[in-house]
Amino acid sequence: MNLSTKYLGLTLAHPFMMGASPLADHLDTVKRLEDGGASAIVLRSLFEEQITMAESGRIHHMDPLDAQFAGTLAGFPMPDRFPLSPDDYLEHLRRAKAAVRIPVIASLNGTNSESWLRFALRIQEAGADALELNMYEVATNPDESSAAIEFQIRNVVVELKQSLKIPIAVKLGPFFTAFGHLASQLDQAHTDGLVLFNRFYQPDIDIREMKATPHLELSTSAELLLRLRWMALLHSRVRCSLALTGGVSTPTDGIKALLAGAHAVQIVSAIMRHGPPYFTAMREGLTRWMEAQELTSVDAFRGRVNGQPGDTEIAERANYIRTLQSWAPHAR
Numbered sequence: 169m170n171l172s173t174k175y176l177g178l179t180l181a182h183p184f185m186m187g188a189s190p191l192a193d194h195l196d197t198v199k200r201l202e203d204g205g206a207s208a209i210v211l212r213s214l215f216e217e218q219i220t221m222a223e224s225g226r227i228h229h230m231d232p233l234d235a236q237f238a239g240t241l242a243g244f245p246m247p248d249r250f251p252l253s254p255d256d257y258l259e260h261l262r263r264a265k266a267a268v269r270i271p272v273i274a275s276l277n278g279t280n281s282e283s284w285l286r287f288a289l290r291i292q293e294a295g296a297d298a299l300e301l302n303m304y305e306v307a308t309n310p311d312e313s314s315a316a317i318e319f320q321i322r323n324v325v326v327e328l329k330q331s332l333k334i335p336i337a338v339k340l341g342p343f344f345t346a347f348g349h350l351a352s353q354l355d356q357a358h359t360d361g362l363v364l365f366n367r368f369y370q371p372d373i374d375i376r377e378m379k380a381t382p383h384l385e386l387s388t389s390a391e392l393l394l395r396l397r398w399m400a401l402l403h404s405r406v407r408c409s410l411a412l413t414g415g416v417s418t419p420t421d422g423i424k425a426l427l428a429g430a431h432a433v434q435i436v437s438a439i440m441r442h443g444p445p446y447f448t449a450m451r452e453g454l455t456r457w458m459e460a461q462e463l464t465s466v467d468a469f470r471g472r473v474n475g476q477p478g479d480t481e482i483a484e485r486a487n488y489i490r491t492l493q494s495w496a497p498h499a500r
């Protein structure tokens with residue numbers, strides 16, 4: 169049985185890989201992830217703000233020591249509160265690469281196509297097998313159009329593809345007016361992969377203190393359906409690799425991701441809950457299902473449950489109406 173898959177031009181032994189997280193911050197856990205059965209590892213992100221702060225003492229062109237910007241920048245952690253400085257990150261990457269045989273993917277996280285992106289070259293020199301670029305952004309400026317934001321994202325890809333030899337994947341959130349168009353633009357700009365989707369972290373409100381509080385909960389399978397839908401819609405429409413991230417909690421979830429068209433499936437919350445050996449459980453679950461279905465390779469069924477043929481917008485309307493009509497009260 170052939171569980172192998174191609175992702176960003178890399179051959180992975182099977183589709184289940186470690187997504188970006190603090191779990192790979194230490195060499196011992198990097199090794200435990202490989203021993204536990206991960207087919208590749210994405211390191212945590214290094215942020216644009218960390219890089220510009222280290223290089224120029226500025227964040228988004230503002231000096232945190234300047235009183236007029238103090239309020240705007242107050243929410244950013246001080247440089248010493250990040251577990252890895254930019255230099256530490258490169259050193260950790262080099263050591264991680266030397267410690268394991270599976271691919272190690274570095275992650276940069278930012279929004280602008282500016283000088284911090286040159287750091288990608290240092291990541292390449294440090295030996296990363298690929299670069300994941302997380303473009304986490306919540307567009308709140310009423311003067312900035314969706315087209316301008318998407319153009320900026322595309323520019324980052326164009327710029328990186330001009331300078332890097334290693335493959336790049338772009339990790340995005342789902343909240344774009346025309347995600348299909350953006351995905352196609354990035355595909356045409358020669359991104360090697362798309363990672364769908366960032367979770368949208370939303371602060372809660374503490375009603376006693378009457379203030380917003382940061383809020384991060386591990387995911388559940390409930391987050392999967394949005395990802396499956398877009399994976400299925402994009403699978404036959406873009407040339408680049410597709411990875412699913414968000415809500416993969418069980419082997420069944422992983423199989424659904426593949427049926428929708430994923431080349432790789434990134435897992436974080438489930439590994440935080442169950443530990444690195446859960447990768448082996450995921451792989452075994454996939455193997456058992458493939459045996460039962462008499463499938464001999466992942467390639468044979470990837471994308472089998474994909475988007476509707478024909479006019480997708482009309483098909484989506486039909487889907488929507490059918491879904492609403494499908495509700496029936498259990499008991500009258």
Ligand SMILES: Cc1cc2nc3c(=O)[nH]c(=O)nc-3n(C[C@H](O)[C@H](O)[C@H](O)COP(=O)(O)O)c2cc1C
Nearest residue numbers: 187188189212213302387413414415416435436437
């Ligand atoms: C504690 C924690 C830290 C994370 N750090 C990063 C990060 O540095 N960069 C990034 O792109 N994603 C980061 N993520 C997001 C994960 O890579 C992943 O996309 C998200 O958790 C959804 O996958 P899951 O449902 O398997 O958890 C983090 C997630 C968690 C829970």
